[in-house]
Amino acid sequence: MKIFLAALNLLIVLALLPLAWDWRAPFLPTVRHLLFMGLVAMPLLVIVIEFWLLRSSRPEHRALRVLSASGLLVAVVVLITSITLEGHFRWVRHQVLHANPAALEKLGRHFIVGYRDIGELRRLIKLKAISGVFVTSTNVNGKSPADIQNVIRSFQNQRKEQLQPPLWIATDQEGGSVSRLSPPLSRLPFLGDIVKRTSDVALLERNIRQYAGQQGQELAEVGVNLNFAPVVDLNFNIINPDDKYTRIFQRAISNDPTTVAQVAAWYCEALDEHGVRSTLKHFPGLGRVYEDTHLDHADLTTSLEELTRTDWMPFLHLMKKSRAFVMLGHARLTAIDKERPVSMSPKVIAGLIRGTWKHDGVLITDNFSMLAVYRSKIGMDNGSIEALNAGVDLILISYDPDQYYRVMYTLLQADKEGKLDQDILKQSDRRLERAIRALPH
Numbered sequence: 001m002k003i004f005l006a007a008l009n010l011l012i013v014l015a016l017l018p019l020a021w022d023w024r025a026p027f028l029p030t031v032r033h034l035l036f037m038g039l040v041a042m043p044l045l046v047i048v049i050e051f052w053l054l055r056s057s058r059p060e061h062r063a064l065r066v067l068s069a070s071g072l073l074v075a076v077v078v079l080i081t082s083i084t085l086e087g088h089f090r091w092v093r094h095q096v097l098h099a100n101p102a103a104l105e106k107l108g109r110h111f112i113v114g115y116r117d118i119g120e121l122r123r124l125i126k127l128k129a130i131s132g133v134f135v136t137s138t139n140v141n142g143k144s145p146a147d148i149q150n151v152i153r154s155f156q157n158q159r160k161e162q163l164q165p166p167l168w169i170a171t172d173q174e175g176g177s178v179s180r181l182s183p184p185l186s187r188l189p190f191l192g193d194i195v196k197r198t199s200d201v202a203l204l205e206r207n208i209r210q211y212a213g214q215q216g217q218e219l220a221e222v223g224v225n226l227n228f229a230p231v232v233d234l235n236f237n238i239i240n241p242d243d244k245y246t247r248i249f250q251r252a253i254s255n256d257p258t259t260v261a262q263v264a265a266w267y268c269e270a271l272d273e274h275g276v277r278s279t280l281k282h283f284p285g286l287g288r289v290y291e292d293t294h295l296d297h298a299d300l301t302t303s304l305e306e307l308t309r310t311d312w313m314p315f316l317h318l319m320k321k322s323r324a325f326v327m328l329g330h331a332r333l334t335a336i337d338k339e340r341p342v343s344m345s346p347k348v349i350a351g352l353i354r355g356t357w358k359h360d361g362v363l364i365t366d367n368f369s370m371l372a373v374y375r376s377k378i379g380m381d382n383g384s385i386e387a388l389n390a391g392v393d394l395i396l397i398s399y400d401p402d403q404y405y406r407v408m409y410t411l412l413q414a415d416k417e418g419k420l421d422q423d424i425l426k427q428s429d430r431r432l433e434r435a436i437r438a439l440p441h
Contacts, residue, residue, distance in 0.1 A: 006053055006067035009046045013074040016042060020081040024089060026369030026400040027295075029116065039082035043075040050075065093405045097127065099412050104129050106425070107411050109432060110388060112170055112226075112364070114398035115139065118151075121401075125158045125167070129408070131432070132168030134398040135224065136180040145184050145222050152223030165436045168394075170226040173219060174251060175211075185218045191230060192253045195263060208263055212270030220274040225439055227271060228279045228327060230264045232314040234287040243292040252287060257313035264314055268322045275440040280318055282329035282366055283353075284342050285311035293330040293341075293372035300331045307335075316357070323438060325362045326353075328392065330372035341372055344383035349390035362435050364394040369403045381410040389421045393428045 016039060023035045050072040057064045096104070105128040112132030115121035124130045133155060140148050152169050159167055172180045176190035188211055198204040219227055235252035253260045268278040284300055284307065291298035302311070318324055328349070330341040336352060337345040343365040353359050365387060373380045384395055384407045397404045414420050 002053055002057065002061075003064050003067065005049065006064055006071055009049055010067055010071040010074065013043060013046050013071055013078050016078045017074060017081075020078045020085070023082065024085055024402065026374050026403050027371060029400040029402065032402075036082065036086060039078060043079040043082075046071055046075040047079070089402065089405070092409045096129070096405045096408045096412065097123070101127070103412055103415055104408075107408060107415065109429060110392075110394055110425075111404065111408070112168055112394055112396050112398070113401050113404045115401055117401075122155075122158065124404075125155060126162075128162065128164060130167075130404075132170055132226070132394065134170045134396065136171065136398065140181055140184065143184065145218070148181070148184070148222040156223065165433070166225070166439065168226045168436070169224045170228060170396075171219070171224050172228045173215060173224075174229040174231060175215070176251065178251060181219075181222070181224070185222070186214065188215060190251055191263060191267065192235065192251070195254050195259065204263070205266055208266040209270045212267040213273070216271040216274030216276045219271075219276050225275060226277045226279065226325070228281060230267045230278060230280070231282070232260050232264050232280050232318065233282060233285045234260060234311050234314075236287045238288065238290055240290050240292065242295075243290075245294040246286060246289075246292045248286050248289075255287075257310050261314040261317040264318055265321060268318065268324050272323065277435065277439070278322065278324040279327050279364065280315055280322075280324050281327035282331075283315055283326055284329065284331065284333045284348070285315075286329055286331060287311060289331050291331075291372075293366070294370045297372050297375065298331040299334050299338075301334050304335045319357070319359050319361060323361070323435070325364050325394075325435075326359070327364050327366055327396075329366050330370055330376075340378055340383070340386070341376055343368070343373065343392070344376075344378065344387040344390070346386060346390040349387070349392060354391040360431060362393045362431050363391065365392055365396050367396050367398045368407065369397055369400040380407055384411055385414045385419055388428070389419075389424055391424060391428065393431055 020039055023032065023039060028035060050068045053068040054065060108129040109131045111130045112134055113130050114134040114136060121133065156166055172178050175188045179187050194207050194211060195204065198207055230253065231251045233248045233252050234257060235249055235255045237249050239249055253263050271278050288302055289298045289300055319326060328343040330343050332338060332340065333342050333348055337347040342348045368380055373383055376383065378386065380403065387395060395407065397407065
């Protein structure tokens with residue numbers, strides 16, 4: 001019985017060991033507090049049991065003593081690793097919250113963050129450590145439109161008191177299942193559903209403008225001024241059973257680039273009329289990508305000639321004709337950069353978008369706490385440096401706000417060490433100032 005208990009304890013702590021190294025990963029925020037308690041409580045319990053087994057075992061019980069000693073050693077490693085990781089996070093957070101105010105404000109202009117603790121968010125706003133807030137379903141559950149409006153207004157009032165420009169208040173309100181503020185806002189269908197059931201062009205335009213007008217009005221009324229829509233990835237009907245979140249085949253407008261460009265243009269124009277800025281996503285196009293970048297690395301292997309003719313036509317058309325932001329996805333565009341996700345690739349951002357295309361609009365990354373960034377060779381830390389130096393204007397950290405501290409700490413250190421291109425940052429500041437000034441105040 002004692003040998004069985006010692007073996008069970010060893011198996012338990014061995015199972016906990018990988019988690020102890022990675023329990024602050026960005027896909028675990030909803031259970032992180034419980035995980036930490038378990039990663040402390042379970043090893044402590046195992047340590048107590050193993051001490052008892054070692055003290056009560058006879059010298060000749062060699063197998064029991066080896067199992068108990070091994071379990072004790074691994075339990076200590078799990079406990080120390082878990083506590084050290086938490087301690088390091090708290091130290092990094094402290095360093096950010098007590099950083100040089102001017103440096104924090106300078107870099108804070110380039111962040112939009114989600115929140116799980118509204119008090120924590122208000123502190124970041126007070127410190128001018130962010131320039132935008134991502135609002136999602138967990139922030140509005142059980143709230144009325146008036147409640148949401150009051151919360152957002154309180155954020156903006158903080159900025160007014162600081163004599164700062166308004167915050168970007170962003171959400172994902174594409175329609176269909178990607179409607180983060182529904183309820184209480186109206187749940188409208190995906191844009192593609194309207195396209196499928198409307199063949200007449202004049203009627204389609206009227207329906208799209210009416211749809212976007214309703215969406216824009218509801219968003220503006222609660223205080224949202226930036227919507228992460230429309231999806232302009234083409235629909236190649238690629239279905240991956242392990243794709244839990246991207247699912248472009250459901251969210252795309254059409255498989256025809258001309259239709260996508262026109263529908264998206266109507267949509268952006270209608271949202272603009274209500275003072276809500278649109279976002280074209282997800283460059284370089286995820287319609288051909290099989291993997292889900294929330295959970296895995298992904299490659300777009302199509303030739304540049306084919307992409308220019310098809311996938312990029314809506315992006316290029318709207319980048320010239322609208323004021324929409326462009327969201328950079330985390331797929332690797334292998335024809336240009338086989339190593340880095342597009343969201344942090346100098347070859348794609350500085351070389352293609354800012355260089356060849358001369359695009360001077362706002363570029364925002366997709367959520368930087370996706371695994372395609374977190375598990376990439378360069379990682380989210382160095383990736384954030386490369387993204388800003390390449391010409392990205394805004395880094396989005398929406399799902400796991402804790403990752404903001406890690407990324408901001410890295411950038412603060414990089415700024416001190418002269419690793420950030422100050423001219424590029426000034427150009428980015430100019431783009432962001434121009435964009436925020438264009439909003440109705």
